[in-house]
Amino acid sequence: MSHYRSSRHHGLIALAAIIALLPLVLSNKYFYDVAILIGFNAIVCIGLNLLIGYAGQISLGHAGFFGLGAYASAILTGNYGWPPVIAALAGMAGVGSLAFLAGRPILKLKGHYLAMATLGLGIIISLVIVNQDRLTGGPDGITVGPFSVLGFALENERAWYWFIGGLLLLTVWLSQNLIDSPMGRALRALHSSEVGAQAAGINAAAHKLQIFVLSATFAAGAGSLAAHYSGFITPAKAGFIHSVELVTMVVLGGMASIYGAVVGAAVLTLLPQILTVLKDYEMVVLGAVMMATMIFLPRGLVPSLAALCERWRDLLPPSLVLRLEALIGRGRKP
């Protein structure tokens, strides 16, 4: 297990290094913009993967929570003059409460039925946003003021980049801590065998609800910040398509993998940008890439590639492996 813990720190250090070094190649505003988008998506996907990948409960309505967080910030700062941080926290608390109330009946359902119910919840949220146009601006959307923390405003891409980078690291750290705790084991246990988990005294319903609320709160927080960052929010951000995009990122990156969520968010945010050169064929190629990934790496990018590395490692001469491991500072328990 010390192996697990040390590899956990290595992962965090590697992610921090990537975040720190990336600005060397981010040569213009557009690149920064893409990197920041990846950060937002990664934060939502980590939360969603806690629910889907670890606890085994699907949500097809997570964009609804993201959208509610975004609109809460827009309305509370714009109409009521609340400080952005307070508005974001209030939005998270409100969305958490909503997830708690809605989750109690919904999470009794399993599999496809749970998917349908969360889908319905997401659709209701986006309809309410569209229809409450006096408050939300309706289908046209609403402008959102800049974000500031303790009087320090995030004015340019660079500032946002470091802020979101730090927040992403924090999210990864918190989530990994959770997974490797009694509570995280309870979640993984009820995913694998709900009967077995209950036999160990685990109240499965309470834990499902708890992780649903936590996951919705992550999405709401990311939504608040994303609204401030882009300065504009439309109901599409709360809609079904966005929900599906988020789930796709989680599945492509790898279920039950924190870094899988980050990688999935990065790949599916980047690919469409890169594929724009293909014009009309963009979506076809994107779909083909996703299908190929799931066929050849069925557990998702990170878990499948990690398994491949393990296998290759066994094929290499042990002396070379030892030297390589010494190089990257990682030992494996015998």
Place this chain on the structure above:
Amino acid sequence: MSAPARPPEGGASQSPERAQPANRTHPLPQEGGRGDGSSTPARPPEGGASQSPERAQPANRTHPLSQEGGRGEGPRMTILSVQNLSRRFGGLTAVDDVSLAVSPGTVHAVIGPNGAGKTTLLNLMCGIYTPSSGSIWLDDHDLSGAPHYAFARLGLGRTFQTPQIFNNMSALENVMVGRYMHEQRGLFLGLAEALLRLPTLRAAERRSREEAAELMRVVGLERYLDAEADALPYGALKRLEIARALALKPKLLLLDEPAAGLNHSEAVEIEQLIGQLVERGMTVVLVEHNMRLVMEVSDAILVLDHGRRLAEGPPQMVREDPRVIEAYLGKEAAEDARSAVAV
């Protein structure tokens, strides 16, 4: 009396336990309590104990044990008691009016042909199924209708006929899950502690890891201390489940066919393990087809057939009961056996 919902039907009322704190007295009439089919709370207690004030309370549930005639063992403590339990699935009555009283420190076996209702009985006794009728008491808690996890939290550990292993974690973590309720700090404090990985949690995790490793050694799985759960062979999974159940620090273990699918030497190891546990004071309810194992470790055997109680008693008695032989071997074999005895 401090125990609010305790039924007054104290067959043990004249025993010394009466004088002890309320939670020592068991709700059930013990083996000596003769079932007369009446469920009226006003039935005078055997032994003429003083009428306790609770007797008048309508909330008290009383169920005279339906077993005919005691075996004259006098009153004794019961850790688990099941009264007139039935469970129907559509038209099928999988468990039909079964009663059972398990004394602490004993092994109580439940045997019967396939489909007799043994697993269903265990599932009722740990809250996986809710009874169609009847009640279940663990110590002096009425748990009829309580959720599965509530039984576990009151000290009931169980293993499954088909092992319910958590394949998405290591073998050691599987056992650590069994320590859940000893680590649990409430959903909010627990969440904060977990997210921030506070020093208190780190210390608790270290202790959990050590205790789980110790339990893996107890059940003979030290080879798999570093293994992922899905890498374990079938026989090891059965023992991993026992280790996880022991991590609850249970008062009572329900084992559903712990030796099924094991070879002879593995079955002997399970037998020895059960023996060790009982030596340390564990109470076990054992469902098992391996008769050698059952006869070896059991203090009492309940035989089920088509959901009903066919016979109950100590191993020798059950072994020679013609009804049991008939249920297992068919009528002719039973007659053969009878005539063989007659000759």
